[in-house]
Structures are given as C-alpha cells and as structure tokens.
Amino acid sequence: MTMLKFTKMHGLGNDFMMVDGISQPFDPAAAPIAAWADRRTGIGFDQLLLVERPARAGADFRYRIFNADGGEVEQCGNGARCFVKFIIEQGLSDKREIVVETAKGIIKPRMNDDGSVTVNMGAPTFVPEEIPFVLRGGETAGASSHIVVNGLDSAEMSMVGMGNPHAVMWVGDVDDAPVEGWGEALQRHPRFPERVNVGFMQVVDKTHIKLRVYERGAGETQACGTGACAAVVAGVRLNLLEAGADVRVDLPGGELTVSWQEGGEVMMSGPAVRVFDGEVAY
Numbered sequence: 001m002t003m004l005k006f007t008k009m010h011g012l013g014n015d016f017m018m019v020d021g022i023s024q025p026f027d028p029a030a031a032p033i034a035a036w037a038d039r040r041t042g043i044g045f046d047q048l049l050l051v052e053r054p055a056r057a058g059a060d061f062r063y064r065i066f067n068a069d070g071g072e073v074e075q076c077g078n079g080a081r082c083f084v085k086f087i088i089e090q091g092l093s094d095k096r097e098i099v100v101e102t103a104k105g106i107i108k109p110r111m112n113d114d115g116s117v118t119v120n121m122g123a124p125t126f127v128p129e130e131i132p133f134v135l136r137g138g139e140t141a142g143a144s145s146h147i148v149v150n151g152l153d154s155a156e157m158s159m160v161g162m163g164n165p166h167a168v169m170w171v172g173d174v175d176d177a178p179v180e181g182w183g184e185a186l187q188r189h190p191r192f193p194e195r196v197n198v199g200f201m202q203v204v205d206k207t208h209i210k211l212r213v214y215e216r217g218a219g220e221t222q223a224c225g226t227g228a229c230a231a232v233v234a235g236v237r238l239n240l241l242e243a244g245a246d247v248r249v250d251l252p253g254g255e256l257t258v259s260w261q262e263g264g265e266v267m268m269s270g271p272a273v274r275v276f277d278g279e280v281a282y
C-alpha cells in the first residue's frame with residue numbers, strides 16, 4: 001500500500017484533487033482515478049491535477065489533467081488557477097507567475113495581489129469553418145448551418161480549441177438549454193472521435209454572457225475555464241462580443257473574466273480555493 005498526499009481545491013465549484021508529483025512518487029497509470037472521483041464512495045472531484053517536473057526547456061512545471069472518468073486530457077482552465085496557488089503554497093516556487101507545460105503547449109498563470117489568478121491560456125485553434133451537422137432527436141443528418149433540437153434553434157456551432165476541444169452553441173436562454181441531452185449526444189457523435197466539451201452560451205450584451213458547459217469526461221460542471229475561453233472566442237468571432245474587452249462570464253458556480261481579440265492569446269481571471277489536505281492509500 002502507498003500513501004498519497006493530496007489537496008482538494010476548486011475554481012467556482014469545478015473541483016480538483018491536486019497531487020504534488022514532485023515531492024512524492026505518483027504514477028497515474030497505477031491509480032484508481034475514476035474510483036477516487038466518485039462523490040459518494042471516493043474523494044469526489046471533476047478532475048485530478050498532477051504537478052510534475054517539466055520536460056520542456058523554459059517551463060517551470062508540467063501540468064497533467066485527468067477527468068473524473070480517468071481519461072488524460074490536454075487542458076483545464078479552472079485547474080490552472082488552482083495550480084499556481086498550490087505551487088506557491090506547497091513552497092515549490094517563489095515566483096508569482098509560472099510557466100507551465102501542458103500536453104498542448106504553454107500556459108502562464110499569475111497569482112494577483114488580491115488572491116485572484118490571471119492565466120494566459122495561449123492562442124485558440126480552429127477547425128476549417130465547417131458546421132458539422134444537424135441533430136434531430138438523437139439522429140444525425142448532413143451538414144447544415146443550423147442545429148435544431150427540442151425545438152431549440154441554435155445558430156452555428158463554433159468549434160474552438162483551447163488545447164482541448166470545445167463546441168460552443170449560441171442559445172437564447174441557458175436555463176432551458178438541453179445541456180444533458182446535447183452534451184451526452186455529442187460525446188457519441190462521429191464528428192467527435194475524441195469526444196468534446198459542449199458549451200451553451202447566452203449573450204446578455206457585448207461584454208457579458210451566461211454559460212453552461214457539459215464537460216467531456218465529467219458531465220455538466222459548476223464552471224469550465226477553457227469552456228469560458230472558448231465561448232468568448234466564439235462570441236468575438238461571431239461579432240456578438242467586443243474584441244479585446246473584459247467579458248463577464250456568468251457560470252453556475254460564479255463569474256470569470258475573459259478577454260481575446262483575433263490573433264491574440266486568451267486571458268482568463270478568477271478565483272482559486274484550497275479546501276482541505278488529505279491522504280489516500282492505494
């Protein structure tokens with residue numbers, strides 16, 4: 001039996017098991033991550049976040065992300081804010097801004113004097129301007145510019161990469177968006193062989209959206225940092241949001257601030273909370 005120290009943290013209720021893989025040995029392949037993620041019989045979290053020494057020159061740390069279903073993925077925005085707070089509080093660095101290597105590039109989280117965290121999430125990526133499909137009642141049809149389900153007509157699904165894949169839909173009212181139905185259906189759709197995070201964005205005005213996200217490998221979460229970034233990028237590209245402005249992103253768990261303009265990098269700011277330290281045998 002091995003004892004593993006961990007810290008429970010969250011960003012707007014998107015919650016994490018943080019593991020310092022530098023000060024203690026940890027092989028995620030040998031760990032029962034999905035069992036630990038269970039909210040009744042385990043520790044309970046949306047993602048497990050692992051701190052490792054970097055492989056890339058110039059990076060301070062490597063950041064690995066595992067969803068509640070145990071799958072390793074490329075990026076986690078809320079987790080990045082918790083990551084820098086954890087690094088500082090663990091005494092692993094005395095820097096306030098760190099350079100973090102992820103599976104799909106470099107991010108730079110910075111601890112602000114007021115305790116909030118700002119993260120340069122890097123530049124978004126885009127797939128060819130295709131509108132993938134129409135979903136009616138779970139079936140799929142050919143390509144179309146509109147998607148209709150449950151009578152909800154949502155224009156243009158925007159595909160945005162933030163290291164991880166996002167499909168963002170512009171809806172009239174997030175409170176009655178079919179988050180579970182669509183979120184589930186798109187995980188199985190042939191258009192998304194790696195599955196996908198699905199965002200439902202309601203535009204309040206040019207610097208304010210409401211957002212719900214069905215996360216790949218976790219289901220609907222209280223907040224999704226990369227989802228907030230992807231939604232703002234999609235909104236700016238659709239000219240629904242003001243390029244370069246601080247956009248207020250209202251999520252079920254609270255508020256993030258995201259800014260982006262064409263050709264630039266996405267900046268995201270928000271809270272990071274440490275809840276408790278624990279130890280688990282495995």
Ligand SMILES: N[C@H](CCC[C@H](N)C(=O)O)C(=O)O
Pocket residue numbers: 014046047065067073074075076077078079164165197215216217218221223224225226227
């Ligand atoms: N479910 C995501 C990873 C976590 C992203 C989210 N928790 C965030 O804050 O960005 C994926 O499979 O790509």
